Amino acid sequence: MSSFDFNYLAGLFPILFRYLGITLQMAAMASVVALVLALVLALIRVFKIPLANGFVVVFISFFRGTPLLVQLFILYYGLPQLIPALIGLDAFSAAVIGLSLHFSAYMAESLRAAIQAVPRSQWEASYAFGMTRIQALRRIVLPQAVRTALPSLMNYLIDLLKSTSLAFTLGLTEIMAKAQMEASSSFKFFESYLAVALIYWGIVLLSTHLQSKLEAHLSKAY
């Protein structure tokens, strides 16, 4: 039985930090794609666009109803067997696509709810002066909806960041994978996984701090 090795733990951080970039890059790209996709999905639901609406309902149901890990496996290991064009898909892209699709489904639902929570009179007041639907949405309704949706969207983004750790199952070397490699070569599992946990925790604390600043800023507005 070895005891806790603090020096080993401290020595891990510089090693893991070298792989932090890929984790953050994955998270940032997936966040942007997921948010944009979520908005499109939410608008299709809000405006009940024929045909697309039914597709979106099934899309959201599937991506919320199945585990992210299974979705990543289908995308990376499964689909290329069916669609040869996907054989060249690298693990990083697959992870970004999988995370984007998965989290867009969740974020679409909170955006949809937030848009529908904006009083009807706000739409009417926009239309009554001759605005188009897009103008009403962009200038009046969406700014109000985003304020409502912000806390839950931020929670999903934090969840997304942590979920990038699943990318190691696709063979991608990010901080989780690196921690596992270190653990299996040194047999210091506790220190290795504690180090990676502390790094995730640190980033999430930072994000939460930014979130509360942003919320304070937005609630000051009106």
Place this chain on the structure above:
Amino acid sequence: MINISNISKSFDGQSILKNINLQVNTGEVVAIIGPSGTGKSTLLRCINFLETPDSGQIAINGLTIDAKQSHDKDVRELRKQLPFVFQNYALYANLSAVQNIAEPLKTVWKQSREQAEQTALQVLSDIGLADKARHYPSQLSGGQQQRIGIGRAMATQAQAILMDEPTSALDPEWVGEVLTLIKRLAEQKQTMIIVTHEMAFAREVADRVVFMSDGGIVEQGSPEEVFGNPKDPRTQRFLARFTR
């Protein structure tokens, strides 16, 4: 100037408006009065297509829109010329007082940001709220919000303003300031169609009073005619409740 012909509207098979015809001239103030649930607000909402009429036409200065074949672009042009003042103010909650007035000028009237804000500030000082320019609707009293609601319509230089019970949602203490503002607009010959429950106000301000009942126009005329010498028994019965 505004020509409303054969407007009908029903909800769930229940007929709310029955073949309404109404002409409004430039500079005229028309007050629509009548019992609750008689279709006054629905008529006003049909005039700028917040509700699409089942049939009929609205014409304003060369633009004619048929309810049965209305194009979005025409509807927007109609609405641009007929801005609306809502009972519940319906100011844009995410925008300050000055932005509320400037918003339609920017998005619909294609004014530059500077020009729109300058106009908006001018209107705010006109309505005595220059010091509230940066306040948000939630920070303003009902009376102030409704004055801004009216200012938002005034600023557009549209052909006419539609007002749907502009004082009905106000605490009594704020009614006076809003009526004073509307009265001032009337004196400036601003064309307006006002649905109202304020009989004394309608009598004083309107050039023409339209009495509606059961989804139809029962009688109309000058305030003196309608209030002083109502011909239809329904008008007589309705007005009797106010003069007692």
